[in-house]
Amino acid sequence: MKLRRGALRAALGLALLPLLRPASAMEPISLGLAIAGAAASALTGFISYPRLYCYFRECCLQRHDQRAAAGLQENLDKKLFGQHLVNKVVVKAVKGFLNNTNTKKPLALSLHGWTGTGKNFVSKIVAESIYKRGLQSKYVHQFVATLHFPHAHSINLYKDQLQSWIRGNVSICPRSLFIFDEMDKMHAGLIDSIKPFLDYYEFLDGVSYRQAIFIFLSNAGAEKITEVALDFWRNGKTREDILLTDIQNALSVSVFNNKNSGFWHSTLIDRNLIDYFVPFLPLEYKHVKMCVRVEIESRGYAVDEDILTRIADEMTYFPREERIYSDKGCKTVDAKLDYYYDF
Numbered sequence: 001m002k003l004r005r006g007a008l009r010a011a012l013g014l015a016l017l018p019l020l021r022p023a024s025a026m027e028p029i030s031l032g033l034a035i036a037g038a039a040a041s042a043l044t045g046f047i048s049y050p051r052l053y054c055y056f057r058e059c060c061l062q063r064h065d066q067r068a069a070a071g072l073q074e075n076l077d078k079k080l081f082g083q084h085l086v087n088k089v090v091v092k093a094v095k096g097f098l099n100n101t102n103t104k105k106p107l108a109l110s111l112h113g114w115t116g117t118g119k120n121f122v123s124k125i126v127a128e129s130i131y132k133r134g135l136q137s138k139y140v141h142q143f144v145a146t147l148h149f150p151h152a153h154s155i156n157l158y159k160d161q162l163q164s165w166i167r168g169n170v171s172i173c174p175r176s177l178f179i180f181d182e183m184d185k186m187h188a189g190l191i192d193s194i195k196p197f198l199d200y201y202e203f204l205d206g207v208s209y210r211q212a213i214f215i216f217l218s219n220a221g222a223e224k225i226t227e228v229a230l231d232f233w234r235n236g237k238t239r240e241d242i243l244l245t246d247i248q249n250a251l252s253v254s255v256f257n258n259k260n261s262g263f264w265h266s267t268l269i270d271r272n273l274i275d276y277f278v279p280f281l282p283l284e285y286k287h288v289k290m291c292v293r294v295e296i297e298s299r300g301y302a303v304d305e306d307i308l309t310r311i312a313d314e315m316t317y318f319p320r321e322e323r324i325y326s327d328k329g330c331k332t333v334d335a336k337l338d339y340y341y342d343f
Contacts, residue, residue, distance in 0.1 A: 058131065058132065058133060060139055060172070061174070061211075068098055069094065069098060069099070071129045072094055072126060072129035073091050075129070076122070080121065080122065081290040081291060082281060082284060083280055085244055085247075086278055086280055090122060090278060094129070103210045104200050105200050106197065108216070109214070109276050110276070111216065112220060112251060112277060113219070113280025114222045114280070114282055114327070115219060116328045116329020116330050117280035117283055118330075126177070126215065127177055130177060139176050139177065141165070141169060141177065141179070142179045143178070145180070145182035145185040146182055158190055158193075163194065163197075166178065166194060166209075166212075174208060175211045175212065176213075177215070179217070183216045183220065184218045184261050186262025188259070188261075195267050197209045199273060218255070218261065220260070221251045221255045224251055228242065228279075230324075233322075239281055248276070248277050252269055252277045283329045284326070285315075285317070285326070287326075287330070288311075288312045288315055288326050288329075288330060289308060291333045292308045292330075292333050293308060296337065301341060311333065311340065316328070
């Protein structure tokens with residue numbers, strides 16, 4: 001290590017030498033190139049070490065698996081409210097997948113629930129746990145149905161483009177992360193074009209997809225999730241009493257039979273290629289208050305309890321009689337804070 005540090009200091013010294021001389025004493029360009037070459041040569045052995053290279057440049061498989069899982073758990077614990085099933089399932093699924101050195105297929109998670117319950121937020125946290133730049137990473141790819149696949153008459157073109165895009169990116173980085181938003185607005189049949197990539201193939205045309213991660217986000221199935229949550233509430237049970245087994249099967253069937261969903265009669269569901277259907281429960285009044293508090297603190301302001309309560313009270317809740325769940329989750333909290341606080 002001492003030798004490598006010495007090489008680095010020498011290289012930096014050579015690289016900085018021209019900058020330390022007066023402008024009139026600058027050497028000809030040929031000498032400048034020689035200096036640059038010497039610096040590059042001295043640095044070659046140092047930068048060839050993957051960890052150092054990845055310090056300066058983003059790399060595929062960037063974060064150590066244990067560290068990624070720990071970061072995911074910590075962020076979900078601190079920032080996600082009222083979603084005990086999501087916290088448990090997503091952490092265990094992602095952690096187990098990252099630590100498995102012999103995966104048989106890519107990881108496929110389908111996140112379902114009403115708007116504002118945290119689906120996009122969780123996909124963002126997963127991306128950040130694996131890559132430092134999160135959603136901005138060149139190895140993380142987002143598709144929004146209404147933006148990237150707007151026209152039903154172009155579905156065959158979209159299928160070809162989607163397959164090419166996934167094949168190309170996984171060829172570059174096996175641990176590519178693909179996020180499909182608005183699955184409930186995607187044209188039926190389109191998502192089936194990626195079925196080969198999610199299946200149990202070791203290689204397809206020389207490419208292995210077994211380390212890739214696919215996350216699907218959808219409002220489809222939210223009614224079924226609410227139905228289960230209400231049943232528990234009306235029977236005097238808490239939302240924390242709900243188990244994944246109480247929802248997952250009914251949720252997958254509901255999504256599969258929903259004609260307004262991109263998963264309608266999808267082979268991804270029919271062939272059991274979705275590893276987990278993750279239900280996001282509707283948020284209650286207390287969870288909205290938690291969201292408001294965290295948002296105020298994140299902006300660096302002292303929490304005004306009166307304003308916090310007023311914002312939570314202004315949200316609309318359903319069902320009409322019980323008024324238990326926020327119909328927008330925490331979606332509009334940010335905008336309401338702008339109104340009350342002079343930021």
